[in-house]
Each structure stands twice: as structure tokens, then as C-alpha cells.
Amino acid sequence: MKSTSANAGAPASHADAWTFRTPRARLALWFGWLALVALFVYCWRVMNADTMWVFVADAPRQAADLGSRMWPPSLTYLPELLAPLWDTLNIATLGTVGGVIMAVPVAFLAARNTTPSRLWVRPVALWVIVTSRSINSLIWALLLVAVLGPGLLAGVVAIALRSIGFVGKLLYEAIEETDARQVEAISATGASAAQRLDYAIVPQVMPAFWAIALFRWDINIRESTILGLVGAGGIGLKLQASINVLAWPQVATILLVILATVLVSEWVSARVRQAIM
Amino acid sequence: MNEATPAYPTHWRRPARMLHDRRWRWLVQASVLAYLVLALGSFDVEWARVMEGLSRAQRFAHGFLQPDFTSRWSDIRQGLIESLTMTLTATVVGVAISVPIGIGAARNLVSAWIYRCCRAIIAVSRSLQEIIVAIFLVAMFGFGPLAGFATLSFASIGFIAKLLADDIEEADPRQVEAIRATGAGWWQVLHYAIQPQVMPRLIGLSLYRLDINFRESAVIGIVGAGGIGATLNTAIDRYEYGSAGAILLIVIAIVMVAEYGSSYLRRFLQ
Numbered sequence: 001m002k003s004t005s006a007n008a009g010a011p012a013s014h015a016d017a018w019t020f021r022t023p024r025a026r027l028a029l030w031f032g033w034l035a036l037v038a039l040f041v042y043c044w045r046v047m048n049a050d051t052m053w054v055f056v057a058d059a060p061r062q063a064a065d066l067g068s069r070m071w072p073p074s075l076t077y078l079p080e081l082l083a084p085l086w087d088t089l090n091i092a093t094l095g096t097v098g099g100v101i102m103a104v105p106v107a108f109l110a111a112r113n114t115t116p117s118r119l120w121v122r123p124v125a126l127w128v129i130v131t132s133r134s135i136n137s138l139i140w141a142l143l144l145v146a147v148l149g150p151g152l153l154a155g156v157v158a159i160a161l162r163s164i165g166f167v168g169k170l171l172y173e174a175i176e177e178t179d180a181r182q183v184e185a186i187s188a189t190g191a192s193a194a195q196r197l198d199y200a201i202v203p204q205v206m207p208a209f210w211a212i213a214l215f216r217w218d219i220n221i222r223e224s225t226i227l228g229l230v231g232a233g234g235i236g237l238k239l240q241a242s243i244n245v246l247a248w249p250q251v252a253t254i255l256l257v258i259l260a261t262v263l264v265s266e267w268v269s270a271r272v273r274q275a276i277m
Numbered sequence: 278m279n280e281a282t283p284a285y286p287t288h289w290r291r292p293a294r295m296l297h298d299r300r301w302r303w304l305v306q307a308s309v310l311a312y313l314v315l316a317l318g319s320f321d322v323e324w325a326r327v328m329e330g331l332s333r334a335q336r337f338a339h340g341f342l343q344p345d346f347t348s349r350w351s352d353i354r355q356g357l358i359e360s361l362t363m364t365l366t367a368t369v370v371g372v373a374i375s376v377p378i379g380i381g382a383a384r385n386l387v388s389a390w391i392y393r394c395c396r397a398i399i400a401v402s403r404s405l406q407e408i409i410v411a412i413f414l415v416a417m418f419g420f421g422p423l424a425g426f427a428t429l430s431f432a433s434i435g436f437i438a439k440l441l442a443d444d445i446e447e448a449d450p451r452q453v454e455a456i457r458a459t460g461a462g463w464w465q466v467l468h469y470a471i472q473p474q475v476m477p478r479l480i481g482l483s484l485y486r487l488d489i490n491f492r493e494s495a496v497i498g499i500v501g502a503g504g505i506g507a508t509l510n511t512a513i514d515r516y517e518y519g520s521a522g523a524i525l526l527i528v529i530a531i532v533m534v535a536e537y538g539s540s541y542l543r544r545f546l547q
Binding site for chain 1: 294295312316317319320321322323326327329330331333334337358359361362363365366369404405406408409412413416417418419421422423426468469492493495496499500506509510513521525528529532533536
């Protein structure tokens with residue numbers, strides 16, 4: 001009780017015991033937690049209004065059942081997965097290349113120090129980045145399969161469109177962080193705007209550019225493994241087909257292949273980024 | 278004396294920026310070219326189908342420009358409520374589980390075997406795709422937002438626990454030492470030395486994860502885990518591009534609001 005009488009503004013009357021927080025901070029913290037818990041409980045109730053708890057209670061048995069069906073993975077299915085795996089790698093790689101090609105101009109238009117017009121061009125470029133980022137590649141694929149038909153092309157375009165936002169955002173931040181003195185030094189030699197870009201800005205963002213592109217490639221490998229679920233080609237198609245016919249040992253094999261691919265791509269991109277940086 | 282001056286080069290050639298050895302450069306260029314030829318060769322595009330699709334693309338663009346919010350509004354509303362509640366509950370539970378795992382995965386606080394266990398949990402959670410987890414959880418829990426909630430909670434663990442653990446490992450050791458010098462136990466070190474240092478970052482990460490979870494909640498509905506993704510999938514399957522456009526615009530708007538809101542909140546809290 002002593003500490004409540006202590007006033008932060010008056011150093012003359014100090015508390016007998018040291019406390020971690022002022023009483024007001026403690027009260028605010030307590031109400032913050034109360035509000036969070038109340039919100040959580042409310043959301044939980046709304047969310048589970050239609051939940052069938054019978055199914056949920058059954059979940060451990062279902063899991064055990066599924067596990068027993070999946071084990072052992074069917075290794076004879078492995079050779080059939082090589083072609084879809086190659087397709088998946090192509091979707092990720094070509095999608096990354098396409099996305100990067102589109103993202104570079106957007107990034108230069110969005111960066112404060114290279115944009116031709118802060119008032120008109122920059123907001124448009126930022127809007128492109130936000131739109132691309134807020135739609136997941138699976139949704140892009142869903143739309144593009146409807147437009148382009150099922151197949152690799154839809155997957156590549158979906159990955160490319162999703163990559164624009166990611167690469168564009170990180171790249172324009174890197175461009176904005178470049179050293180202005182180097183730009184000034186190059187312009188002092190009488191360089192034109194294009195030369196300034198080529199000799200002062202591009203060399204500075206080059207390492208960041210390669211790191212971002214590789215990082216995105218790594219993410220794209222992950223994402224392209226599941227694009228087949230909506231018909232956009234690759235190993236996801238096999239996954240969807242196997243799930244549809246309840247061939248669980250095949251599903252287990254596919255998951256193992258996906259896991260291995262993801263781990264290998266992560267390792268490769270980390271090693272190459274290390275070598276570049 | 279004048280004759281002895283070496284001939285200075287009159288032209289400057291820009292040195293190579295990436296690979297300094299010419300042979301390496303050749304090898305890399307040739308292999309990139311070979312890959313592109315091979316990759317593009319394994320591609321067969323049905324141009325007739327693409328042409329046919331272009332009219333659909335036009336209808337789609339039309340749907341975007343004239344979004345139809347009204348005719349499927351009750352479905353959209355239901356999907357949004359599911360998505361938003363799922364996002365919040367999953368983030369809260371995900372953070373609550375991540376904190377102990379994150380502390381356990383910080384090398385400077387725990388013994389080696391706890392560290393390895395927690396890092397293994399993080400690695401498992403990070404390497405499994407949300408969609409794949411969702412497929413299994415839907416099979417276990419049945420269709421609906423509960424499966425989505427479980428998926429997002431699981432995915433949040435890998436993200437938050439890893440970044441929290443890295444942040445704890447980078448915390449200033451001098452503060453830890455100072456608190457330890459007062460005779461504090463493990464819990465007191467955690468409370469008085471570590472927690473004040475990592476709290477702003479943890480709050481920032483949680484808000485960021487809230488944002489990611491909402492975005493993901495729009496996707497996992499495609500495999501039956503509830504949320505706005507299910508509504509979107511249905512709208513596209515029914516060729517109702519007006520409704521699909523409306524849903525996508527709502528998702529983009531909420532993501533933008535969340536992004537600006539969370540960056541504002543983070544700045545306010547730090």
C-alpha cells in the first residue's frame with residue numbers, strides 16, 4: 001500500500017519499497033491484459049459457434065489412424081515425382097526471374113531518392129507493391145488458373161506477381177539507404193541521371209539485390225510446392241491427386257520430397273548469400 | 278626524362294562487379310543460358326487456351342472495377358468474421374506457446390539439451406507449409422475455423438519463437454551480469470534483465486504476426502480451414518468475379534490498415 005502513496009512528481013516523499021513499475025503503469029498493464037483476455041474469449045466463442053466438438057474430441061484417434069495409413073511411405077512412387085519436381089523448380093526459378101525483372105523498375109520508382117515524381121509516381125509504385133504483397137501466391141494462382149488455364153504458366157505468373165511486392169519493398173528500402181555522397185561524387189563528374197543510377201546507386205544496392213532475389217527464390221520454392229493444389233502445376237498436383245484418391249503412403253512420400261527440397265533450397269540460398277555478402 | 282614516362286591508359290574500363298575471373302564468368306553465363314533453354318523447353322503452353330482465357334481476364338478486370346459487395350454479402354461477412362476471430366485467437370495462443378519455446382531456444386539462458394529440443398520444435402514448425410498443415414488439421418478437426426486456428430497457431434510458433442530466441446541471444450550481457458551480481462535467480466534474471474530488453478521487439482513481432490496470420494487466413498480456407506479464403510474459392514468456382522473482386526479488395530484494404538496500424542503502434546510502443 002505504501003507505494004500507491006508515492007508520487008513520481010514529488011521526490012521528497014519516496015516509497016519504502018522499490019517496485020518494478022509505477023502504480024499507474026501497473027494499472028494500465030492490468031487493464032491491457034484484461035482487455036486482451038476478454039477479446040480473446042469473445043473471439044473464441046464467435047469462432048467456435050459452429051464447431052462440432054464431437055469431431056474435435058475424435059482428433060487424436062483420427063491422427064493416429066492417418067499416421068498408420070501413411071506409414072511406410074511408398075518408395076516405388078519416387079521416380080514418378082521427378083518430373084513434377086523439375087516443374088516445381090522451374091516454376092520457382094522462372095517466377096523469381098520474372099518477378100525480379102518487374103520489381104526492379106517498380107523499386108526505383110518507389111524509392112524516395114530515385115523516383116521521378118514523389119507526388120504522382122511514388123504512390124502508384126507503392127500501391128503496386130502493397131497489392132502484390134497482400135495477395136498470397138496461392139490466391140494469385142487461383143485467379144490465374146481461371147484465366148490462363150491449368151498448367152505451369154499460371155504457376156510461373158502467380159509466383160512472379162507475388163514476388164514483385166516482396167522484392168520491390170526490400171529493394172526500394174535498400175535504394176533509399178544508399179550513401180548520398182557517392183551519388184554526389186558521380187554527379188560532380190558531370191554524369192547524367194542515367195549514369196548516376198548506373199555508377200552511383202546500382203553498385204551500392206547490388207549485394208542487397210542478389211541477397212533479396214535469392215531469399216525470394218528460397219521462399220518461392222516453398223510456395224511453388226503447393227501451387228498444384230489449385231491446378232498450377234508442379235508437385236502439388238501430385239499431392240492433390242494422391243489426397244483425392246486417399247493414397248496416404250504416396251502423400252507421405254510427396255511430403256518427404258517437399259521437405260527435402262525446401263531444406264536443400266534453404267541451405268543453397270544461405271550459402272550463396274554468405275558468399276555474396 | 279620525358280621518354281621514361283610510362284604510357285598511361287587513356288580509356289577506363291569498368292571492372293567486373295561480381296565474378297572477377299573471366300572463366301568463372303563464362304561458366305556461370307553458359308550454365309544460366311543452358312538452364313533457361315532446358316526450363317523453357319519443358320514448358321508447353323496451350324496458346325489457344327490462353328487466348329480463350331483472355332476474355333475471362335477481361336471479365337475479371339471488370340469484376341475488380343465493379344466489385345459486387347451486395348449479392349453474397351452474408352457469405353462474405355461470415356468469412357470475414359471467421360478470418361478475423363481466427364487471426365486474433367491464433368496469434369494470442371501462438372505467442373503464448375512461443376514465449377517459453379523462444380526462451381528455451383536462447384543459448385545464453387538454458388542448458389544445451391533444452392536448447393536443442395526447442396530449436397528442433399522451431400525447425401519443424403518452420404519447414405512445414407501452412408497449407409499442408411491445414412490439410413492434415415482439417416482431416417483431424419473437421420472443416421471450419423478451428424482447424425484454421427490450429428494451423429495458424431502452429432505456424433506462429435516457428436516464426437515468433439525463432440525471432441524471439443535470436444533477440445534474447447543478442448541481448449546485452451552486461452545487464453544480465455549486473456542483475457546476476459545482485460544475487461538474482463534464473464527467473465529474476467529473466468524478469469529484470471531479459472524481459473525489458475526484448476519486450477518491445479516481442480510486441481512488434483506479435484503485431485507483425487497478426488498481420489501475417491490474417492493474410493494466411495485468406496489462403497488456408499481453400500483447403501477447408503474456414504475463413505475468407507473459402508468464400509473466395511467458392512466465388513471463383515462459381516465464376517462470380519464481381520464477388521471475388523469485392524473479397525480481394527476487402528482483404529487488401531484490411532491488410533493495408535493492419536500494416537499501417539501495426540507500424541504506427543510499434544513506433545508508439547518503442
